[in-house]
Amino acid sequence: MKDSMRNKLGQLARRLEEIDAQLAAEDAARDMNRFRALGQERAEIEPVVARFHDYNRAQADLLGAQEMLTDPDMKALAEEEIHAAKGRLESLESELQRLLLPKDPNDERNVFLEIRAGTGGDESALFAGDLLRMYLRYAERQRWKTEMVSASESDLGGYKEVIVRIEGAGAYSKLKFESGGHRVQRVPETEAQGRIHTSACTVAVLPEADEIDDVKIDPTEIRIDVFRASGAGGQHVNKTESAVRITHLPSGIVVECQDDRSQHKNRERALKILAARLKDKQLREQQAKEASTRKSLIGSGDRSERIRTYNFPQGRVTDHRINLTLYKIDQIMDGDLDELAAALTAEHQAEQLAALGEA
Numbered sequence: 001m002k003d004s005m006r007n008k009l010g011q012l013a014r015r016l017e018e019i020d021a022q023l024a025a026e027d028a029a030r031d032m033n034r035f036r037a038l039g040q041e042r043a044e045i046e047p048v049v050a051r052f053h054d055y056n057r058a059q060a061d062l063l064g065a066q067e068m069l070t071d072p073d074m075k076a077l078a079e080e081e082i083h084a085a086k087g088r089l090e091s092l093e094s095e096l097q098r099l100l101l102p103k104d105p106n107d108e109r110n111v112f113l114e115i116r117a118g119t120g121g122d123e124s125a126l127f128a129g130d131l132l133r134m135y136l137r138y139a140e141r142q143r144w145k146t147e148m149v150s151a152s153e154s155d156l157g158g159y160k161e162v163i164v165r166i167e168g169a170g171a172y173s174k175l176k177f178e179s180g181g182h183r184v185q186r187v188p189e190t191e192a193q194g195r196i197h198t199s200a201c202t203v204a205v206l207p208e209a210d211e212i213d214d215v216k217i218d219p220t221e222i223r224i225d226v227f228r229a230s231g232a233g234g235q236h237v238n239k240t241e242s243a244v245r246i247t248h249l250p251s252g253i254v255v256e257c258q259d260d261r262s263q264h265k266n267r268e269r270a271l272k273i274l275a276a277r278l279k280d281k282q283l284r285e286q287q288a289k290e291a292s293t294r295k296s297l298i299g300s301g302d303r304s305e306r307i308r309t310y311n312f313p314q315g316r317v318t319d320h321r322i323n324l325t326l327y328k329i330d331q332i333m334d335g336d337l338d339e340l341a342a343a344l345t346a347e348h349q350a351e352q353l354a355a356l357g358e359a
Contacts, residue, residue, distance in 0.1 A: 001055070001093055008100060009052040016042065016049045048099045051092060058088040101352050106207035106283070107173035112149065112276045113164045113205055118181070120199020125158030127184045127310075128201045130333060132162055135175075137335025144168025149269055150257050163273065165208070174337075175205045177321075177344040180307030187313070196313060200306070207283075209275040215282075217275060223247045224267065229258035246270045253277050322347045 019042045023035070062085035068078035115131050117124040139146050145167040152160040166175070183200045191197065209215045229243040243258030244266040255274045257266040309318045310329060317332050317340075318325040324343050326332065332340070 012045050013049045013052060016045050051096050055092040058085050058092060061085045097353060098349055101349060108170060109172045109207040110167040111171050111175055111205050111207055112273055113166055116161045116202050118200040118202055122156045123188045123197055124199040124201055125154035125160055127199055129158040131201055134333050134335055138337045139166050141335055142168055144171055150259055172207045174341050178203050179205045180305050183306055183309045185311045206276040206280045209279040215275040215278045221249050226263060242266060244270050246274055248274055
Protein backbone atom coordinates (compact mmCIF):
# COMPACT_ATOMS: atom_id res chain seq x y z
CA MET A 1 0.00 0.00 0.00
CA LYS A 2 1.31 3.45 -0.93
CA ASP A 3 2.21 5.83 1.91
CA SER A 4 -0.24 8.46 0.56
CA MET A 5 -3.10 5.95 0.72
CA ARG A 6 -2.13 4.79 4.22
CA ASN A 7 -1.92 8.42 5.43
CA LYS A 8 -5.37 9.15 4.01
CA LEU A 9 -6.82 6.09 5.74
CA GLY A 10 -5.12 7.03 8.99
CA GLN A 11 -6.68 10.50 8.80
CA LEU A 12 -10.13 8.95 8.28
CA ALA A 13 -9.63 6.64 11.28
CA ARG A 14 -8.73 9.61 13.48
CA ARG A 15 -11.68 11.59 12.12
CA LEU A 16 -14.02 8.72 13.01
CA GLU A 17 -12.78 8.81 16.60
CA GLU A 18 -13.38 12.60 16.69
CA ILE A 19 -16.92 12.18 15.35
CA ASP A 20 -17.74 9.48 17.92
CA ALA A 21 -16.51 11.76 20.69
CA GLN A 22 -18.59 14.67 19.37
CA LEU A 23 -21.71 12.54 18.98
CA ALA A 24 -21.33 11.41 22.60
CA ALA A 25 -21.00 15.01 23.79
CA GLU A 26 -24.07 16.52 25.41
CA ASP A 27 -24.13 19.66 23.22
CA ALA A 28 -24.29 17.62 19.99
CA ALA A 29 -27.60 16.11 21.09
CA ARG A 30 -29.10 19.58 21.51
CA ASP A 31 -28.19 20.74 17.99
CA MET A 32 -30.08 18.30 15.76
CA ASN A 33 -28.76 19.72 12.48
CA ARG A 34 -25.17 19.27 13.64
CA PHE A 35 -26.04 15.84 15.05
CA ARG A 36 -27.47 14.73 11.70
CA ALA A 37 -24.48 16.10 9.78
CA LEU A 38 -22.06 14.23 12.04
CA GLY A 39 -24.12 11.06 11.73
CA GLN A 40 -24.09 11.30 7.95
CA GLU A 41 -20.32 11.88 7.89
CA ARG A 42 -19.84 8.90 10.19
CA ALA A 43 -21.94 6.67 7.94
CA GLU A 44 -19.69 7.57 5.00
CA ILE A 45 -16.39 7.08 6.85
CA GLU A 46 -17.10 4.02 9.02
CA PRO A 47 -17.12 1.36 6.22
CA VAL A 48 -13.76 2.65 4.94
CA VAL A 49 -12.17 2.61 8.41
CA ALA A 50 -13.57 -0.89 9.09
CA ARG A 51 -11.86 -2.19 5.94
CA PHE A 52 -8.64 -0.39 6.95
CA HIS A 53 -8.70 -2.22 10.28
CA ASP A 54 -9.26 -5.50 8.39
CA TYR A 55 -6.23 -4.66 6.24
CA ASN A 56 -4.05 -3.98 9.31
CA ARG A 57 -5.13 -7.28 10.88
CA ALA A 58 -4.29 -9.14 7.67
CA GLN A 59 -0.90 -7.43 7.62
CA ALA A 60 -0.27 -8.46 11.24
CA ASP A 61 -1.24 -12.05 10.33
CA LEU A 62 1.27 -11.97 7.49
CA LEU A 63 4.09 -10.76 9.77
CA GLY A 64 3.21 -13.42 12.34
CA ALA A 65 3.25 -16.16 9.72
CA GLN A 66 6.59 -14.96 8.35
CA GLU A 67 8.12 -15.20 11.84
CA MET A 68 6.93 -18.82 12.04
CA LEU A 69 9.04 -19.74 9.00
CA THR A 70 12.12 -20.13 11.22
CA ASP A 71 10.49 -23.07 13.02
CA PRO A 72 10.91 -26.21 10.83
CA ASP A 73 7.85 -27.84 12.41
CA MET A 74 5.67 -24.83 11.55
CA LYS A 75 7.06 -24.03 8.10
CA ALA A 76 4.29 -25.73 6.07
CA LEU A 77 1.55 -24.07 8.15
CA ALA A 78 3.36 -20.73 7.94
CA GLU A 79 3.60 -20.88 4.14
CA GLU A 80 -0.11 -21.66 3.92
CA GLU A 81 -1.00 -18.70 6.18
CA ILE A 82 1.36 -16.37 4.26
CA HIS A 83 -0.38 -17.25 1.01
CA ALA A 84 -3.85 -16.66 2.53
CA ALA A 85 -2.79 -13.35 4.16
CA LYS A 86 -1.30 -12.03 0.91
CA GLY A 87 -4.55 -12.86 -0.90
CA ARG A 88 -6.59 -11.02 1.74
CA LEU A 89 -4.27 -7.99 1.59
CA GLU A 90 -4.54 -7.77 -2.19
CA SER A 91 -8.34 -8.02 -2.09
CA LEU A 92 -8.66 -5.48 0.75
CA GLU A 93 -6.32 -2.99 -0.92
CA SER A 94 -8.41 -3.11 -4.12
CA GLU A 95 -11.58 -2.57 -2.10
CA LEU A 96 -10.02 0.34 -0.20
CA GLN A 97 -8.97 1.96 -3.47
CA ARG A 98 -12.59 1.84 -4.66
CA LEU A 99 -13.89 3.16 -1.33
CA LEU A 100 -11.49 6.12 -1.53
CA LEU A 101 -12.57 7.16 -5.02
CA PRO A 102 -14.10 10.67 -5.11
CA LYS A 103 -17.81 10.51 -4.40
CA ASP A 104 -20.23 12.09 -6.84
CA PRO A 105 -21.99 14.75 -4.72
CA ASN A 106 -25.21 14.11 -6.64
CA ASP A 107 -25.36 10.35 -6.03
CA GLU A 108 -27.96 10.50 -3.27
CA ARG A 109 -30.18 13.06 -5.00
CA ASN A 110 -33.65 12.49 -6.38
CA VAL A 111 -33.89 12.76 -10.17
CA PHE A 112 -36.02 13.96 -13.04
CA LEU A 113 -36.14 11.24 -15.70
CA GLU A 114 -36.94 12.58 -19.17
CA ILE A 115 -37.73 10.31 -22.13
CA ARG A 116 -38.24 11.71 -25.63
CA ALA A 117 -39.25 9.87 -28.79
CA GLY A 118 -36.74 10.27 -31.61
CA THR A 119 -36.47 8.76 -35.06
CA GLY A 120 -39.09 6.17 -35.91
CA GLY A 121 -42.40 8.01 -35.62
CA ASP A 122 -45.18 6.13 -33.82
CA GLU A 123 -42.91 3.15 -33.09
CA SER A 124 -40.46 5.48 -31.32
CA ALA A 125 -43.28 6.89 -29.19
CA LEU A 126 -44.38 3.35 -28.27
CA PHE A 127 -40.80 2.51 -27.33
CA ALA A 128 -40.72 5.62 -25.13
CA GLY A 129 -43.72 4.13 -23.31
CA ASP A 130 -41.88 0.82 -22.94
CA LEU A 131 -38.82 2.58 -21.52
CA LEU A 132 -41.02 4.50 -19.09
CA ARG A 133 -42.55 1.25 -17.84
CA MET A 134 -39.07 -0.30 -17.52
CA TYR A 135 -37.83 2.56 -15.32
CA LEU A 136 -41.04 2.66 -13.26
CA ARG A 137 -40.73 -1.09 -12.60
CA TYR A 138 -37.07 -0.61 -11.66
CA ALA A 139 -38.05 2.20 -9.27
CA GLU A 140 -40.68 -0.08 -7.76
CA ARG A 141 -38.06 -2.80 -7.20
CA GLN A 142 -35.85 -0.20 -5.49
CA ARG A 143 -38.82 1.01 -3.39
CA TRP A 144 -38.48 4.51 -4.76
CA LYS A 145 -41.40 6.93 -5.09
CA THR A 146 -42.37 8.12 -8.57
CA GLU A 147 -44.43 11.09 -9.67
CA MET A 148 -45.54 11.87 -13.22
CA VAL A 149 -44.57 15.47 -13.88
CA SER A 150 -45.37 16.00 -17.55
CA ALA A 151 -46.50 13.80 -20.43
CA SER A 152 -47.23 14.35 -24.10
CA GLU A 153 -49.00 11.23 -25.37
CA SER A 154 -48.95 9.96 -28.94
CA ASP A 155 -52.03 8.83 -30.87
CA LEU A 156 -51.20 5.11 -30.49
CA GLY A 157 -50.67 5.18 -26.73
CA GLY A 158 -46.96 5.91 -26.43
CA TYR A 159 -45.27 9.18 -25.50
CA LYS A 160 -43.70 11.94 -27.54
CA GLU A 161 -42.15 13.18 -24.30
CA VAL A 162 -42.58 12.21 -20.66
CA ILE A 163 -40.97 13.48 -17.45
CA VAL A 164 -41.06 11.61 -14.14
CA ARG A 165 -39.68 12.60 -10.76
CA ILE A 166 -38.05 9.71 -8.89
CA GLU A 167 -37.43 10.00 -5.16
CA GLY A 168 -35.36 7.53 -3.18
CA ALA A 169 -31.99 6.60 -1.72
CA GLY A 170 -29.26 6.51 -4.36
CA ALA A 171 -31.63 7.27 -7.25
CA TYR A 172 -29.10 9.32 -9.22
CA SER A 173 -26.20 6.94 -8.50
CA LYS A 174 -28.10 4.01 -10.06
CA LEU A 175 -29.73 5.87 -12.95
CA LYS A 176 -27.09 8.39 -14.04
CA PHE A 177 -25.60 6.12 -16.70
CA GLU A 178 -28.99 5.81 -18.44
CA SER A 179 -28.60 9.21 -20.15
CA GLY A 180 -28.14 8.85 -23.89
CA GLY A 181 -29.65 7.37 -27.02
CA HIS A 182 -31.62 4.11 -26.68
CA ARG A 183 -32.28 2.17 -29.91
CA VAL A 184 -34.90 -0.54 -30.44
CA GLN A 185 -35.02 -3.15 -33.19
CA ARG A 186 -38.28 -5.09 -33.50
CA VAL A 187 -41.26 -5.85 -35.76
CA PRO A 188 -44.00 -3.26 -35.11
CA GLU A 189 -47.56 -4.53 -34.68
CA THR A 190 -48.57 -2.46 -37.72
CA GLU A 191 -45.93 -4.15 -39.93
CA ALA A 192 -47.79 -6.55 -42.22
CA GLN A 193 -44.71 -8.12 -43.85
CA GLY A 194 -42.83 -8.87 -40.62
CA ARG A 195 -39.92 -6.53 -41.30
CA ILE A 196 -37.73 -5.39 -38.43
CA HIS A 197 -37.82 -1.62 -37.85
CA THR A 198 -35.27 0.47 -36.00
CA SER A 199 -36.29 3.49 -33.92
CA ALA A 200 -34.78 5.46 -31.08
CA CYS A 201 -35.47 7.50 -27.96
CA THR A 202 -33.29 9.77 -25.85
CA VAL A 203 -33.17 9.53 -22.08
CA ALA A 204 -31.95 12.25 -19.73
CA VAL A 205 -31.41 11.71 -15.99
CA LEU A 206 -31.14 15.02 -14.16
CA PRO A 207 -30.23 15.30 -10.45
CA GLU A 208 -32.82 17.39 -8.65
CA ALA A 209 -31.42 20.77 -7.60
CA ASP A 210 -31.71 22.05 -4.04
CA GLU A 211 -34.23 24.85 -3.96
CA ILE A 212 -31.86 27.17 -2.12
CA ASP A 213 -28.24 26.20 -2.61
CA ASP A 214 -27.72 24.80 -6.09
CA VAL A 215 -29.17 27.01 -8.79
CA LYS A 216 -30.03 30.68 -8.64
CA ILE A 217 -32.63 31.61 -11.24
CA ASP A 218 -32.79 35.33 -11.94
CA PRO A 219 -36.47 36.27 -12.43
CA THR A 220 -35.43 38.82 -15.06
CA GLU A 221 -33.87 36.02 -17.14
CA ILE A 222 -37.03 33.92 -17.55
CA ARG A 223 -40.23 34.40 -19.52
CA ILE A 224 -43.38 32.71 -18.24
CA ASP A 225 -46.27 32.04 -20.62
CA VAL A 226 -49.60 30.47 -19.68
CA PHE A 227 -51.93 28.67 -22.07
CA ARG A 228 -54.73 26.13 -22.19
CA ALA A 229 -53.61 22.56 -21.73
CA SER A 230 -54.08 20.25 -24.70
CA GLY A 231 -55.79 16.92 -24.15
CA ALA A 232 -57.61 14.02 -25.70
CA GLY A 233 -60.99 15.74 -25.51
CA GLY A 234 -63.99 15.56 -23.21
CA GLN A 235 -63.31 16.23 -19.56
CA HIS A 236 -59.53 16.16 -20.13
CA VAL A 237 -59.55 19.43 -22.08
CA ASN A 238 -58.67 22.27 -19.77
CA LYS A 239 -60.93 25.29 -20.26
CA THR A 240 -58.66 27.60 -18.25
CA GLU A 241 -55.10 28.74 -18.87
CA SER A 242 -53.44 26.43 -16.35
CA ALA A 243 -50.55 25.15 -18.53
CA VAL A 244 -47.21 26.91 -18.01
CA ARG A 245 -44.25 27.39 -20.33
CA ILE A 246 -41.02 28.83 -18.88
CA THR A 247 -38.21 30.01 -21.16
CA HIS A 248 -34.75 30.61 -19.70
CA LEU A 249 -33.53 33.41 -21.96
CA PRO A 250 -29.71 33.09 -21.53
CA SER A 251 -29.63 29.34 -22.27
CA GLY A 252 -32.72 28.96 -24.43
CA ILE A 253 -34.01 26.10 -22.24
CA VAL A 254 -37.80 25.74 -22.47
CA VAL A 255 -39.90 23.80 -19.95
CA GLU A 256 -43.62 23.10 -20.22
CA CYS A 257 -45.93 21.66 -17.56
CA GLN A 258 -49.64 21.09 -18.10
CA ASP A 259 -50.52 17.89 -16.26
CA ASP A 260 -52.01 19.59 -13.22
CA ARG A 261 -55.18 21.67 -13.33
CA SER A 262 -53.53 24.26 -11.08
CA GLN A 263 -51.46 26.92 -12.81
CA HIS A 264 -49.56 27.48 -9.57
CA LYS A 265 -48.56 23.80 -9.29
CA ASN A 266 -47.57 23.62 -12.96
CA ARG A 267 -45.43 26.75 -12.51
CA GLU A 268 -43.77 25.25 -9.42
CA ARG A 269 -43.02 22.00 -11.23
CA ALA A 270 -41.70 23.80 -14.31
CA LEU A 271 -39.31 25.88 -12.17
CA LYS A 272 -37.99 22.70 -10.49
CA ILE A 273 -37.37 21.05 -13.86
CA LEU A 274 -35.69 24.22 -15.14
CA ALA A 275 -33.41 24.27 -12.09
CA ALA A 276 -32.53 20.60 -12.67
CA ARG A 277 -31.74 21.24 -16.35
CA LEU A 278 -29.58 24.26 -15.50
CA LYS A 279 -27.76 22.21 -12.86
CA ASP A 280 -27.28 19.43 -15.40
CA LYS A 281 -25.91 21.95 -17.92
CA GLN A 282 -23.42 23.25 -15.36
CA LEU A 283 -22.42 19.69 -14.44
CA ARG A 284 -21.79 18.73 -18.08
CA GLU A 285 -19.76 21.85 -18.73
CA GLN A 286 -17.65 21.05 -15.67
CA GLN A 287 -17.19 17.43 -16.76
CA ALA A 288 -16.21 18.51 -20.26
CA LYS A 289 -13.59 20.83 -18.82
CA GLU A 290 -12.19 18.15 -16.48
CA ALA A 291 -12.19 15.57 -19.29
CA SER A 292 -10.39 17.77 -21.81
CA THR A 293 -7.21 15.72 -21.37
CA ARG A 294 -8.90 12.39 -20.68
CA LYS A 295 -12.37 11.30 -21.77
CA SER A 296 -14.22 9.12 -19.29
CA LEU A 297 -15.77 6.08 -20.97
CA ILE A 298 -18.99 6.21 -18.99
CA GLY A 299 -19.08 9.70 -17.50
CA SER A 300 -19.34 11.64 -20.75
CA GLY A 301 -23.12 11.05 -20.84
CA ASP A 302 -23.48 12.46 -24.36
CA ARG A 303 -27.19 12.14 -25.08
CA SER A 304 -26.69 12.27 -28.83
CA GLU A 305 -24.62 9.09 -28.56
CA ARG A 306 -26.26 5.68 -28.94
CA ILE A 307 -25.59 3.91 -25.66
CA ARG A 308 -27.82 0.83 -25.81
CA THR A 309 -29.69 -1.37 -28.30
CA TYR A 310 -32.76 -3.46 -27.47
CA ASN A 311 -33.09 -6.20 -30.11
CA PHE A 312 -36.38 -8.04 -29.59
CA PRO A 313 -36.08 -10.70 -32.32
CA GLN A 314 -32.76 -11.85 -30.82
CA GLY A 315 -33.90 -11.32 -27.22
CA ARG A 316 -30.80 -9.28 -26.39
CA VAL A 317 -29.84 -5.95 -24.89
CA THR A 318 -26.40 -4.54 -25.72
CA ASP A 319 -24.74 -1.65 -23.91
CA HIS A 320 -22.26 -0.28 -26.43
CA ARG A 321 -20.15 1.66 -23.92
CA ILE A 322 -18.92 -1.46 -22.15
CA ASN A 323 -19.58 -4.06 -24.88
CA LEU A 324 -21.98 -5.95 -22.60
CA THR A 325 -24.71 -8.09 -24.18
CA LEU A 326 -27.40 -9.75 -22.06
CA TYR A 327 -29.90 -12.23 -23.50
CA LYS A 328 -32.68 -11.37 -21.06
CA ILE A 329 -34.64 -8.63 -22.78
CA ASP A 330 -37.98 -9.57 -21.17
CA GLN A 331 -36.54 -9.30 -17.65
CA ILE A 332 -34.78 -6.02 -18.45
CA MET A 333 -37.90 -4.46 -19.96
CA ASP A 334 -39.69 -5.53 -16.76
CA GLY A 335 -37.27 -3.42 -14.71
CA ASP A 336 -34.45 -5.86 -13.95
CA LEU A 337 -31.62 -3.35 -14.45
CA ASP A 338 -29.36 -4.42 -11.58
CA GLU A 339 -26.82 -6.28 -13.74
CA LEU A 340 -26.52 -3.39 -16.20
CA ALA A 341 -26.23 -0.79 -13.42
CA ALA A 342 -23.57 -2.82 -11.57
CA ALA A 343 -21.50 -3.35 -14.73
CA LEU A 344 -21.63 0.34 -15.67
CA THR A 345 -20.67 1.40 -12.13
CA ALA A 346 -17.75 -1.07 -12.06
CA GLU A 347 -16.47 0.19 -15.42
CA HIS A 348 -16.73 3.79 -14.25
CA GLN A 349 -14.76 2.96 -11.10
CA ALA A 350 -12.10 1.23 -13.20
CA GLU A 351 -11.83 4.38 -15.32
CA GLN A 352 -11.47 6.51 -12.20
CA LEU A 353 -8.73 4.23 -10.84
CA ALA A 354 -6.90 4.34 -14.18
CA ALA A 355 -7.11 8.14 -14.19
CA LEU A 356 -5.72 8.30 -10.65
CA GLY A 357 -2.89 5.98 -11.70
CA GLU A 358 -1.95 8.32 -14.53
CA ALA A 359 -2.17 11.45 -12.38
